[in-house]
Amino acid sequence: MNLAEFKYKAERKLYGYYYNRIHKEPFLKYCSHYTSYRHSLKHNGDGSCVNYITARPNPGAGIGHQMANWMAGYHLAKVLGLKFANIPFSRYHHPWVPTPWNDFLGFGENETSYKDLLQNGYKKVLLPQFNEMDEEQFDVIKKIIASYSDQKVVFLCEQDQFYRDLNTLIPYLQQKFYSASARENDKLVYDSSNFNIAIHVRRGDIMNDPTNPNLVMRYLSNDYFEKVLEQVVEKVKTITDKPVHVYFFSQGKAEDYPEFAKYPNFHWCMDMGAMASFLHMIYADLLITSKSSFSYKPALLNRGIKVCPENFWHGYPDSADWIMVDNEGNVKWK
Missing domain, CATH: 3.40.50 (Rossmann fold)
Structure with a gap:
């Protein structure tokens, strides 16, 4: 310092x-x-x-x-x-x-x-x-x-x-x-011939201080995200013939998330930098957010489908591209 x-x-x-x-x-x-x-x-x-x-x-x-x-x-x-x-x-x-x-x-x-x-x-x-x-x-x-x-x-x-x-x-x-002029430099790992799902699982600060009530209210379990992803993948298969690829943004290692091992075309992005992760959430065809500003803000910029926890401290638009999820992980399709 x-x-x-x-x-x-x-x-x-x-x-x-x-x-x-x-x-x-x-x-x-x-x-x-x-x-x-x-x-x-x-x-x-x-x-x-x-x-x-x-x-x-x-x-x-x-x-x-x-x-x-x-x-x-x-x-x-x-x-x-x-x-x-x-x-x-x-x-x-x-x-x-x-x-x-x-x-x-x-x-x-x-x-x-x-x-x-x-x-x-x-x-x-x-x-x-x-x-x-x-x-x-x-x-x-x-x-x-x-x-x-x-x-x-x-x-x-x-x-x-x-x-x-x-x-x-x-x-x-x-x-x-x-x-913005920076868009000329954007680089993505997505393949446009696929339907690309980004999922953000907030961990990091929550796991470092599990007794902090301000952080506890932001926690959603692995089971919650797996349940949401399962519903999303099934729904996506009914609206597109493109192969579904899932990109997973969080902290830790793959062994911390055994619930997701069953998914084909699954990509771990824990080593991707913050700005690159943010960019990929923005450009995803469908973004699953956490109770986190780090995925809520990309959702505001994302032009695809957003699937979000309904109990959050910022508001959501009442529009077809914003889908709410209850605390038990039930997706409320419109």
Whole structure:
């Protein structure tokens, strides 16, 4: 760990301690700790400026989590009538060290840079974290934004501002991904003459800390995935004459998953890198997801069929290409 990373992590830990303490307070009292809220009590703004908003991808989190942060900011720009400012995905934030995921996803292409805005005279204004579905809280945020409408500012969401229905952004996300210059470099092991099924089985962090309730709720057994895959394969055989091939993305080794030994044309992909795995989930003809951001985000970009656990913390579209599965592994075909 270098000095910049140590400094950043120390600052975030101290801020996290303070934030966790004040966030337990009633909403308006919690907001009173923010300069932006106090400003809104004294100013109205004159509407002369259309400002920007952004959400920082949490540099200490995985790419799925970071994408959710980025998407929350992108969504809020639309519902609040603001312009969107891009903060790249990174490993840590001081100094910024963008990861290859930025070029790979292409989300920041043709977007205004948050860093450039600050260098060109825009002021950063931190917003309190809020529940968009709570009318009172959302009104407070709108009043804060209106109070700065006579200044050049870029609003920064509190870290991990939540947005459940990321699926509403699918058209924008797919347009960005499929038009990104990185698509010229995509390489797949799939054969287009086959029907290619990708299945993601989340293990890794869950198995490392089986007593953590936040991880336990993400666990689905091998039996669950085998039951889902069996139903999927039988269904696929009724809709295509193509040979069915299954690509298995997880951690560990083949011996950890004896339930899948019976399947022909089965490909173990545990040694495939994270970005390559993500790409193959996107391009699968059918994707079976886990309770995991790492397969939910490819599902948002996938143009094929998605088979997903119905109890998840983000929303799904009500469309024919999204198929739900109950906790017992029963696929609810449409």
